[in-house]
Amino acid sequence: MIHLPKTSRLMASAALGALMLTAVPAAAEEKPAAASAAASAAKPELGTFGFDLSGMDKSVQPGDDFYAYANGTWAKNTEIPADKSNFGMFTVLADLSQTRTQEILEAARTDPNSMIGRAYAAYLDAATVEAKGLAPIEPWLNQIRTVDKAGLARLLAEADRNGVRHFFGGYVGQDDKNPDVYIYTMFQGGIGMPDRDFYLKENERNTRLQAAYLKHLENVLTLVGEANAAARAQAIYDFEKQIATVHWDKNDSSDATKVYNKMTIAELAAAAPGFDWQTFIRGIGVKEDSLLVSQPSAFTGEAKLLAEAPIGVIRDLLIVRSLDGFSDVLPDAVAQEAFSFYGTALSGTPQMQERWKRAVDFTTNNMGEAVGQDYVARYFPPETKAAMDQLVRNVLAAMGDRIDGLSWMQPETKVKAKKKLANFTTKIGYPDRWKDYSKLEIKADDLFGNALRSNQFAHDDNISRLGGPIRRWEWGMTPMTVNAYANFGMNEIVFPAAILQPPFFDPHADPAINYGGIGAVIGHEISHHFDDQGAKYDETGKLADWWTPADVAAFEAAGKALVAQYDAYEVLPGEKLDGTFTLGENIGDLAGLTVAYEAYKKSLGGKEAPVLDGLTGDQRFFLGWAQVWRRNYREQNLSQRITTDPHAPSIQRTWVSRNLDPWYKAFQVKPGQKLYLTPEERVRIW
Template sequence: MTRMTHSSRLMATAALGAMLFGMAPAVSVSAKEQAAASAKADKPEIGDFGFDTTGMDKSVLPGNDFYAYANGTWAKNTAIPADKSNYGMFTALADLSQKRTQEILEAAKGDPNSMIGRAYASYLDSASVEAKGLAPIQPWLAKIRAVDKPGLAALLAEADRNGVSHFFGGYVGQDDKNPDVYIYTMFQGGLGMPDRDFYLKDNERNAKLQAAYLKHLENVLTLAGEQDAAARAQAIYAFEKQIAMVHWDKNDSSDATKVYNKMTLAELEKAAPGFDWTSFVRGIGVKEDALLVSQPSAFTGEAKLIADAPIGVLRDALLVRSLDGFSDVLPDAVAQEAFSFYGTALSGTPQMQERWKRAVDFTTGNLGEAVGKDYVAKYFPPETKAEMDKLVKNVIAALGHRIDNLAWMQPETKVKAKKKLANFTTKIGYPDRWKDYGSLEIRADDLFGNALRANQWQHDDNISRLGGPIRRWEWGMTPMTVNAYANFGMNEIVFPAAILQPPFFDPKADPAINYGGIGAVIGHEISHHFDDQGSKYDETGKLADWWTPEDVKAFEAASKALVAQYDAYEVLPGEHLDGTFTLGENIGDLAGLNIAYDAYKASLGGKEAPVIDGLTGDQRFFLGWAQVWRRNYREQNLSQRISTDPHSPSIQRTWVSRNLDPWYKAYQVKPGQKLYLDPKDRVRIW
């Protein structure tokens, strides 16, 4: 669950479940068997009412650790699979989605007329990949080895089109201050590790990662056939560390106002001398002069570093990026080397996924909507979409009531907020219009070529947006993705089919579980449009000041309290959450849970919910929230997430309930218990 703006890249996560509906009984069965099958079809997929009570640890007081109370036995008994860095509800549902997609692709594999079948078959043909070795990528590597400084800009433009990351990146998105127009946005790049802090923060964990990364650079250069790889790896690392020093940090890079820097191409040339920006920008296909430059000072610094760096270091950095970027479609020696650093050293994952799983991911990653069309036809019944429509309307209505009753928001701002809410677009399940991949060549015997051509197709498709109408029909995720997102420029919330399953949503489950699960997810995504960044966009999706100074002051005060609450969480010894970096997602969790609770209570029509298995409706609602966050992490993955993921870890996401008064009443949480907050200290925003 995340937010998507056009000043930052889309992030995504992944979740559990099973088939939404029971299988139909066979024709020749007894009446007793038919009755049993019918009863099973009416039961939720999980437990008696949609919640797995066997995963609870009732020896823990909810007020001491609500996550452990709701999920402790599950956490104790659930191992992380060898090919995963973490495992929970998201990953279990992602596994289900992957398996279902495999069945679709296996059926298509033998059909020469099926594009998705050919793509899948090309990945499974490992013998052909090994036989070809590095031959498919050699023409590109030869260009890198031959490039000189005057030709560098044109080569980097070609790298962009080929899908090879380099010293900066870019994409076409809406102009935040003119959302009816597309513009090319540029952002800082050039690092092989996930964030500047991995280079600049001195601690034991980073020291180990730096050593592992240095060895990785050496190993990749060796695989490329280069001599003196150790010394050349040191030079790449030293160059990247210099880049890290001019990069903006993650908090500034997440600020929609700070990253909106519109300039002409001529102004960029003047602001960041030392690099041929005109050749680069024109080379990637951008004809317009207007650009958005997300981190101007970083571009100034990087242009100078590129100008001063020996051409050999720049070539070597591009060689490594190219082999890493295409590692999964090259021989196993290259794939294993990339995995050893990015999978094992960074995330703690011991084992690479089986080839069929990687083949599924390759096909969905490049032809997602072609696969998605078959997926939703088979696994997303119309009833689910209809039920989701109802839930979304109820949750939006609940937020409307909350806005009406906000004590801190000025009356004139409430009118604008309600207008923004009324303008929301909700996308559920799958696109109304599918992408057309007809111009993309996919061959069953050419894995590397398929990957290269798919990258080029995606680049060209992205650039072709410039000068055209806004594609409001487009989706940023495939139907098989277990996630959801908010898009500020489109003023929309989006829920792919694969997340609309248990434990998030089950039409047969107790409504309390559904409202605590998918209801809070809906509330989370809606509230993103009113969080620390989303609140900067008006009802048209425009980056604009539409709050009064009094509103801003009150919102910032409440936000600071939430920042302090999350800053205090020590997730690993010596490693605390960054409450500023995670603020938007934490507001989403807090607001989403509040809004979903109101919607749940409204759905009862003034009646009390029944007690089920000794649990009240309110208790079940909060258990529904806690259940979706069941997740175990490998330590390396958890540490990396603290530095790079704007979402808090699952335990702390569950704990957001400590800010809701009904949670205290539901579980009789008392002063002295670890999660207890005095009423005046409970953060109340939306």
């Protein structure tokens, strides 16, 4: 799991990567998107105008369940593949990226001079992996087995560099209050399940997961030949539960103000006695004295727990974390064991991906930009970049108009908000300065070593940011990623090549579909910079107070109404959505769809949109929005997301349309229908 600092993504899951700078003026000239000009030139990929009508369920009233109306037949007829926890439009494109990357890697594999070819070949060579057994990881495990309390800080620093998760996480990122300077930021760690709630929240599902996790701990210890595994597994579990108790919850941990705690190493040592912070932080390679500690009380609690715990429990926990972290590059028995908990128990996925898919993912995750150069040359037409650039300008211009028209924002704040918008950097497709992997050694017969050296390379690269200029060219996703993100410190919005495809964007589709798809995605990322966290950052990317108290009060009141709306959604029987945890994403969806709609209307230049297959332009716009959210989940995956995913599930994301007046008119939604809100109940923020 890679931590993307201070960014908000379109959906969960992403990889780390690194350009182009396209500053987009806020007052961009209004023009219809290039998409509309091309619309009649060739056939769209889906249906006759870019929407798959056969996936609708017209027996459902749109006002009762807009998701089911637009997507019900698709949902009923679509099975989730055995190697997936969920399946939808994002997955269809992710599969396409995977297949295309496979073609690139199959070609590279025959070239001994190709780094990505060797990485892929080493992964596919399962026989060599099995023959080596656990030998490649034994030297590291032996370091863990012999560590004492005095050597722990040094060992954890090494674990950090090796990519083994332990009690504290960290990365070098921009200093929120001084965004021209990098700083080392630390966050709580030490638990093997994804969130403290899995240990502490009492319910039937968590009881089952806790038992499965305990069994997993035991199985891993057994696999590496440790005696007395059951009792030792219980001791690890009890220790992790204590750690979970001192952890901050996910809402506090996502609050940019609360997690900004600058301290010196000496101050941290005084606040969190019991652990050798100086040795640990210097061991990581940090030479600066100042750092940011995200959850200070958790650090105090964890340091105390580490001081009190028997060294044996700490060793055992690190052994399990090491095996789980490298499970994918060790013999199949280890990989299957990790998958049985993290894949099956936690996410409901019956089986692991085939080896070639995992080989593609491994290469993409560790040297994604080396693959990305080939990918964009083959699969990203320059016209897409040009059309996207125009769409972004149109949506940004619409956002500017929305800000001008806000009734709740003070005029002086509007000036600043417009300035922030004018300062946006937009990145489209791929970086124009690629990451240099020449220092990374990849061998065709050493999969474990490749994984270890890749982790060390990524760590060293991250630490080397300290003291240097901000690397504004870097990307946090690869071109093959089907996602998008907003980065607050950089004041940027980023759209990788792979999301700029149908159903999100099709140069041959009706503009209404493109505005409802990629237009709303653009709006979503723009709006993140004005969501409950993003709005705290000014036009330079600095965490600062730039609003008047009246603005803050009005914004928070509107936010509260949206929190209540999402709090009320029962996703699974007895399992409700957390409106606070998902607020930033829900503001992104609400404002994003609103601003995309305005941009669509403006693109028509005052003319009425044509009726296609009996559907008006407005109807098609909202159907385009609903279509990108087609997704079926396994129950376990959906349940896990309620606790770990800041995004609402696809059904509820689609329903955000109930806050937009034009949706009511387009589908004749009436009082008494399930999604109906009175005009006063509809939440309007941006």
